[in-house]
Amino acid sequence: MVPLRLDLSLPRRSFDLELRLEVEGETVALVGPSGAGKTSLLRAVAGLAKPERGSIACGDDVWFDAARRIDRRPEERSVGYVFQEYALFPHLSVEQNVTFGGGSGDGLLRRLRLEHLAGARPAELSGGERQRVAIARALARRPRVLLLDEPMAALDPHTRGTVRAELHDLLREFALPALLVTHDFEDAAALADRVGVLADGRLRQLGTANDLLGSPADPFVARLAGANVLSGVAARAPNGLTAVLLDDGPTVFAADVASGRTEVVVYPWDVSLAREAPDDSALNHISDEIVSLTPLGNRARVRLRTLTAEITTTSTERLHLRPGDTVVASFKATQVRLLPSG
Amino acid sequence: MRMAFAAFLAATTAIALGFLVLPVAAIFVRVPPGDLLGALGHHVTRDALLVSLKTSAIAHACVLLVGTPAAYVLARKRFRGRGVVLTLVELPLVLPPAVAGISLLAAFGRAGVLGGQLHALGIQIPFTQAAVVLAVAFVESPFYVRGAIAAFEAVDDTLLDAARTLGARPARVFARVALPLAAGGLGAASALALARGLGEFGATIIFAGSLQGVTQTLPLAVYAQFEQDFDTALAISALFIVVGAVLLVTLKLYPWFRFASIFRSRAVPST
Numbered sequence: 024m025v026p027l028r029l030d031l032s033l034p035r036r037s038f039d040l041e042l043r044l045e046v047e048g049e050t051v052a053l054v055g056p057s058g059a060g061k062t063s064l065l066r067a068v069a070g071l072a073k074p075e076r077g078s079i080a081c082g083d084d085v086w087f088d089a090a091r092r093i094d095r096r097p098e099e100r101s102v103g104y105v106f107q108e109y110a111l112f113p114h115l116s117v118e119q120n121v122t123f124g125g126g127s128g129d130g131l132l133r134r135l136r137l138e139h140l141a142g143a144r145p146a147e148l149s150g151g152e153r154q155r156v157a158i159a160r161a162l163a164r165r166p167r168v169l170l171l172d173e174p175m176a177a178l179d180p181h182t183r184g185t186v187r188a189e190l191h192d193l194l195r196e197f198a199l200p201a202l203l204v205t206h207d208f209e210d211a212a213a214l215a216d217r218v219g220v221l222a223d224g225r226l227r228q229l230g231t232a233n234d235l236l237g238s239p240a241d242p243f244v245a246r247l248a249g250a251n252v253l254s255g256v257a258a259r260a261p262n263g264l265t266a267v268l269l270d271d272g273p274t275v276f277a278a279d280v281a282s283g284r285t286e287v288v289v290y291p292w293d294v295s296l297a298r299e300a301p302d303d304s305a306l307n308h309i310s311d312e313i314v315s316l317t318p319l320g321n322r323a324r325v326r327l328r329t330l331t332a333e334i335t336t337t338s339t340e341r342l343h344l345r346p347g348d349t350v351v352a353s354f355k356a357t358q359v360r361l362l363p364s365g
Numbered sequence: 366m367r368m369a370f371a372a373f374l375a376a377t378t379a380i381a382l383g384f385l386v387l388p389v390a391a392i393f394v395r396v397p398p399g400d401l402l403g404a405l406g407h408h409v410t411r412d413a414l415l416v417s418l419k420t421s422a423i424a425h426a427c428v429l430l431v432g433t434p435a436a437y438v439l440a441r442k443r444f445r446g447r448g449v450v451l452t453l454v455e456l457p458l459v460l461p462p463a464v465a466g467i468s469l470l471a472a473f474g475r476a477g478v479l480g481g482q483l484h485a486l487g488i489q490i491p492f493t494q495a496a497v498v499l500a501v502a503f504v505e506s507p508f509y510v511r512g513a514i515a516a517f518e519a520v521d522d523t524l525l526d527a528a529r530t531l532g533a534r535p536a537r538v539f540a541r542v543a544l545p546l547a548a549g550g551l552g553a554a555s556a557l558a559l560a561r562g563l564g565e566f567g568a569t570i571i572f573a574g575s576l577q578g579v580t581q582t583l584p585l586a587v588y589a590q591f592e593q594d595f596d597t598a599l600a601i602s603a604l605f606i607v608v609g610a611v612l613l614v615t616l617k618l619y620p621w622f623r624f625a626s627i628f629r630s631r632a633v634p635s636t
Contacts (some may be wrong), residue, residue: 069530097529104530110523114545123541164532339629 027168027200033067035060038224039075044295045173046168046200051229052211053204054247055221062202066169068202069104070097081167081200089189103161103199107172108154111145117156118142131159135193138314150178151186158190162197169194169201175210182202182317184320187213190361212236220244240360242286250288251330257285258363264306264356271329273309277359293358294332296325296350298342313348327352389606405599406629412578413586413601420494421562424501428509428558436513439545441525451514458507464566465504469572473499477628486492496573497580512554516547545621556616560609 026047031038032198040060055061066072068079070086072092079087086095089293111120122130132138135155145153154174161169178186191214194201194288205211211218219229220243228240239245242252243269257277260266264276267287275287300308311327316339318324321337325332332352344350394403404410439451457465471477474488485492490496520543528538544551566584573580575589583601591598 066526069526071526071529097526098532098534100530102530104527106523106527108523110521110527112524112527112542112546123528125534160531 025082025084025167025200027068027202028080029064029068031067031074031079033063033072034062034075034226035063040064040221040224042129042226044202044219044220044226044229046202048198048200049202049216050194050203050214051217051219052215053202053219053221053226054208055204055212056247057206059221060224061206061221063174064205065104065172065202068100068168069102070095070100072315084167089313101164101167103164103166103169105154105161105169105171108177109145111153111160113145113158116142116144117148120145121159121163123160126163126165128159128163131163135159142351149182151182154178154186154190156191156197166199167196169199171201171203173205173362174214175205175207179220190214203208208232217298217307220247236290238360239288239362242288242364243286245286245360245362248290250290251294253287253330254364255285255287257281257283258311265361267361269329273329275309275359276306276356277361278357279359279361281361281363286362286364288362289330289354289358290361291324291331291333293353294330294334294340294354296332296342296344296352298350300351301353303353307354307359309352310349311352313344313346313350315346325350378572392599392603392606395604396596400596401600401603404555404597405604407594407597407600409577409581409586409590409594409602410583413581413583414604416494416497416565416578416580417582419636420497420501421559424498424505424562425555425559427498428502428506428562429435429555432506432510433513433544436510437517437539439510440514440517454510454514456508460563462504466500466568466571469496469499469503469568471574474566491572492574492576492580493589494545494573494579497569497582500568500572501562501565504565504568505551505558508561509554509558512557513547513551516554517543519550553616556612560612564605 028045028049030043031041032309033042033146035058039061042064049241053061053064053125053182063072067074067087073143074087075088076089078085078089081101084101085091085093086100087093112123115123117137117206118128118132121131121137135158137152137155137159140148140152140156145156148156154177158174165226174190175183175187183204188211194214203215208218216231217229218232218235220227220235222243228244235244236248239248239250253271253275255267255269255275257265259282260276262276265281267275267277267281267285269275269287275289277287286315300310306358309329311329314328316323316325316341318336319333321336322333323336325334325339325344328349395513405414431541438453439447470491472479473483473496474480475484475491490499490590500583516520524542524546525538528542533541565582566588569575569580569582570585570588575585576590577586581589583605587598587601590601
């Protein structure tokens with residue numbers, strides 16, 4: 024598989040996006056807040072925007088090289104681009120959309136379960152169907168690189184899960200170097216082999232989703248991955264653990280070693296809730312008030328004053344949780360990661 | 366108080382409608398349909414109709430052919446001085462037609478800017494049918510180009526980008542994506558420009574004269590006839606009203622036309 028190699032600098036309004044990245048027959052997702060330059064990056068790879076310096080190459084095929092004054096036109100680069108909101112041609116049928124770049128769409132239409140929609144216009148399709156048309160169209164020219172801009176953003180929440188699983192399988196099947204950008208860590212983790220976190224124009228961390236969850240490089244990455252990040256001051260505790268006195272009051276014990284200003288990282292799914300402090304191995308108990316409850320399918324996100332817990336809806340029903348109630352949030356010292364304040 | 370205001374609104378609406386409709390209706394009151402058809406058989410009318418159709422068709426074809434790609438460029442490209450260019454394109458819109466006629470004489474007349482070169486080539490434009498075509502094209506093109514620029518600007522950039530990433534060269538992006546998506550706006554602009562061109566009077570009479578069978582278009586014939594044969598003038602005016610109404614109705618129906626038959630579904634640029 025021919026790798027995609029990027030080493031470029033893109034000017035943004037308040038900073039320059041600097042990125043060096045190699046993508047082989049895998050999907051790499053870049054996650055970052057809006058304005059991080061994610062779309063600009065994909066546009067640069069496709070040739071729709073011009074980097075300030077650096078190079079973009081697909082194997083030996085150089086698409087852009089500022090030093091050598093190479094800048095191939097978009098139509099001469101072999102990219103399949105799945106645009107945000109999909110950018111399907113509204114005046115063309117599904118089949119005409121897919122075959123716009125040439126070639127026969129038959130196999131792709133069949134593979135993507137679009138055969139029965141071949142004559143339909145994009146406006147008649149559901150969000151998931153539009154996404155499949157956009158992917159079929161991008162793949163129809165047999166591109167060497169696939170670019171996906173927020174492929175899940177235009178979907179209804181209730182179709183997200185199935186569409187995501189399907190897209191995951193497709194990306195594995197075609198095994199092209201694929202660069203996906205999203206603001207949603209969950210989507211990135213579900214779809215990509217490796218996830219990179221972009222902030223202030225830099226790649227903060229690049230690794231598998233598990234790497235990022237297990238050892239986030241900094242509080243920003245942890246927060247983006249969905250963790251509770253609580254500030255406090257760490258000191259050695261007599262029991263061999265580290266005690267962190269949180270700015271909000273309670274003390275948290277952690278197996279990690281740290282001292283001075285510290286950020287405490289706890290994932291919501293590692294936090295359990297009870298009406299009264301349970302007598303078990305979970306060492307950290309924080310008594311706190313419920314601010315809000317948000318159901319997420321069979322799980323619920325329970326926001327307390329200091330942190331957020333994600334528990335099963337069975338538990339929320341068993342405990343009769345309501346906003347305003349006081350509960351005890353528990354989590355193990357080994358589930359706490361400590362990061363220096365940055 | 367509220368009643369008084371409602372009555373005021375009703376009265377002003379009635380006055381406005383009456384003022385606009387009465388003169389138009391009056392023509393049909395003065396001309397019985399039978400006389401109308403008879404007057405259209407009049408040789409002056411027939412000559413003027415032929416001149417108008419021929420010159421308008423040529424002028425309109427030229428305006429569409431040159432104006433469409435030019436509008437595409439002006440809509441898509443960002444360059445220094447673009448605002449100045451757009452203003453220049455619109456300038457003929459606010460000129461009195463008589464001034465347009467004088468300007469054309471100043472440019473293409475015997476003593477005009479290009480007059481010497483044209484004369485050397487044995488080409489004489491003023492007071493020929495070519496002058497009518499130039500005058501019509503000059504006054505109608507800003508209507509078309511302005512509308513066409515707006516139509517192309519309304520096409521979502523991302524769709525053009527998508528076409529490029531699918532390997533389409535600029536000509537194909539224009540023909541397969543930009544043109545069909547702007548078709549509705551282009552059609553509307555084209556109809557407006559055509560109507561304006563058919564009605565052109567001032568620039569034509571100054572630059573081309575009013576020679577029956579050569580440069581005398583329908584509006585010029587109305588003017589020429591109204592002292593000699595008022596009924597013929599009325600009949601031609603009635604013809605104009607019918608043509609104008611047909612153009613307007615087509616324009617109003619166009620969205621329905623476009624979405625219902627040609628494209629079948631809603632053209633959604635952004636969602």
